[in-house]
Amino acid sequence: MAVMVLLGYLDALLFGASLTVYSVLFLPVCVLTAVWVRRGDLVSAPVVLPIAFAVGLVPVADNGGGISGHLMGIFTALATQAGWLYGGTLIAGAIVTVRKVRLIARRAAARRRSP
Numbered sequence: 078m079a080v081m082v083l084l085g086y087l088d089a090l091l092f093g094a095s096l097t098v099y100s101v102l103f104l105p106v107c108v109l110t111a112v113w114v115r116r117g118d119l120v121s122a123p124v125v126l127p128i129a130f131a132v133g134l135v136p137v138a139d140n141g142g143g144i145s146g147h148l149m150g151i152f153t154a155l156a157t158q159a160g161w162l163y164g165g166t167l168i169a170g171a172i173v174t175v176r177k178v179r180l181i182a183r184r185a186a187a188r189r190r191s192p
Contacts, residue, residue: 078125080106081133089136096154099137100161103130107165111172119177123170130162131155 081103088099107126114122131151139150155162 078129081129085133085136094137100158103165107169111169
């Protein structure tokens with residue numbers, strides 16, 4: 078989540094709060110999260126990523142004035158960038174699934190080798 082918030086602020090600072098830039102930057106974060114997550118937390122990676130995407134939208138979303146305007150900007154950004162959100166989550170889910178299958182296969186092979 079911290080990385081997405083940081084990227085959101087950098088996007089707002091450097092690119093004028095471009096939702097497309099923010100969403101494209103979300104994809105490498107998804108890949109890195111799925112690759113670096115601990116074995117015990119493999120299932121939680123695809124769940125945490127959409128939450129991180131939404132939290133990182135806070136500095137990028139349109140400010141319509143007040144809290145309700147900012148919330149409306151966040152919901153609008155989530156709706157318009159859903160393809161990127163689903164794509165990144167799907168990529169992370171695929172990587173995590175492959176890692177989990179390989180982990181299960183290694184454990185089964187180790188059980189077969191032990192007397």
